[in-house]
Amino acid sequence: MTASVISAGPIPGTGRAAQGAIELRQVSKHYGDVVAVDELDLTVQPGEFVTLLGPSGSGKTTTMMMVAGFEEHTAGAILIDGKPVDTLPPRDRNLGVVFQNYALFPHMSALENVEFALRMRKVPRAERRQRAEEALDRVGLGKMGGRKPRQLSGGQQQRVALARALVFNPAALLLDEPMAALDKRLREQMQEEIKTLQKGLGISVLFVTHDQDEAMAMSDRIVVMRDGKIVQSGPPEEVYNHPMTDWVASFLGDTNLIPGTIVERNGEEAVVDLGGLGMAKVRDRGASGENYAVSIRPEHLKFRTRATAGNGCAATLVSSTNLGATVRHRLTAGGHDLQLRELSSDSAARIRPDEELWVGWDADKAQLLVLES
Ligand SMILES: Nc1ncnc2c1ncn2[C@@H]1O[C@H](COP(=O)(O)OP(=O)(O)OP(=O)(O)O)[C@@H](O)[C@H]1O
Ligand SMILES: [Mg+2]
Structure with a gap:
């Protein structure tokens, strides 16, 4: 087995081991004749915010599902912090996940929803409550732990989902259009909150959107996808100002x-x-x-x-x-x-x-x- 190209050294200034490196090597996903993802090479460095940007059907969600472990890849290898995860179930991959359709449990309170992620990971009961409360605090919902999802606004529900994804201190966050259902103002507010959280925690993020403004605002690097392939990747300003093809130029x-x-x-x-x-x-x-x-x-x-x-x-x-x-x-x-x-x-x-x-x-x-x- 070849060594990972990513070194998991300490995070500068923290003394904490940098983690959350995600690496896809020649990863493909075929559904019968449909090639959803085609020999994708992609790395997310520890602490990096990488956005997959592309039109509907370009393979963004499929890529996320394979990294999260909800879908098996047809070919290639996926590594997290240098270790192949092909045989690991989702909850053992140490990834916080917020997907657009990854709903909260309606019968559980906000706090119970967050605690659930810890229960799944066999965290002792005594510790669970406190950590869940801290996670809700972090997303500004410390006082709303007792409410059921239907008693929360769309933006608040998204934040509960974010707290649930963060509560077990994951190595990385996978966010697939987490704000698609929100109106413009709330969306911009959530964008800033997610950026602040990400920087504060030094966590890496793989993010999906088909909103180019959102990609520009949030990312260290944008990966433009089309038909299951990467067509260009780079810092936002570079991809925007220096597109390599007319398709990328027009898409952005x-x-x-x-x-x-x-x-x-x-x-x-x-x-x-x-x-x-x-x-x-x-x-x-x-x-x-x-x-x-x-x-x-x-x-x-x-x-x-x-x-x-x-x-x-x-x-x-x-x-x-x-x-x-x-x-x-x-x-x-x-x-x-x-x-x-x-x-x-x-x-x-x-x-x-x-x-x-x-x-x-x-x-x-x-x-x-x-x-x-
Ligand atoms: N379970 C499935 N069976 C067959 N084809 C699938 C399946 N899931 C996805 N696909 C196909 O794979 C391709 C990529 O889909 P994917 O959901 O990854 O796109 P996407 O980039 O997330 O699009 P969107 O922006 O609409 O969410 C599409 O052509 C889709 O129809
Ligand atoms: Mg999708």
Whole structure:
């Protein structure tokens, strides 16, 4: 057996052994002809917050279920803190789990629900009560232990589920769309609470969402999945600003995709012929394929005066829509339809329809990528 690539050393500053490393090696899951997960290689370092992000059916839940031990993998190996867990039942994997459909027991109080996780793990009765109370305290529900789930709001129920997942001091948390049922405000509040808990406990988290904003806000690293495979992985800003394919770029939000021909590539930078938009210097992360395009996020496209123009060209304004905090301008330039987004406070009563416009962008905000579709 080969050694794990993850070393479980002490957590800096705590003297406590870092734990919660999760490693998937070439893991696949087939349901008959359906390939739900396809030779996945994935690691979560101790203390790291990793998010699986992908469209419906891309294999996120299946991946989580295999790590948790609720589903068996068809091929490959899963290791937790360097040890293969293939034969371990879920409760012996030392993972706290909150799944969207992993409901609380309706006939038990909040406190009893949390205690249940300890009962399952044969923790003595005397110790159980106190630990469950502490866990409820930690999620801000110390005073509500006596309530039944139906006497709690959706957000409070989610927090009980979180307390139940944390109470036995797991090595890692697996959270599969734990906030899908919550409204926007509660969701954002829970996001911050989960981040605070995670940092405080130094615990690693494998998180699932198909909400790109949530992924951006929470993660140390985003793993973008499609059809059971990883298509890109990296820190949020990198995946957002430097998508490797048009599919990743579009999945992570609005973008301008301008097809082009590579004229020159040298390491980090490329020169691309964008046809009507001229020659552009752009960032190059080494993506390789048959057809290329340049991706520029709408917020990175700027109105410019011709005098300051680097990358860019003349444009015609088609429409402007006020979206509250931002304004979206639709433009045509060099035969392309473009979107430019700016803060409402910066926005242009200054633009007049008859005015000649110039739009441009900074080279490090434009990314060369492979056109798949
Ligand atoms: N028990 C099953 N039997 C057959 N196919 C399954 C089973 N469970 C999942 N699948 C298939 O595996 C693929 C991945 O499903 P999975 O639930 O992992 O997707 P997901 O990324 O979690 O999607 P969502 O965002 O909708 O939750 C899908 O094509 C799904 O139909
Ligand atoms: Mg799912």
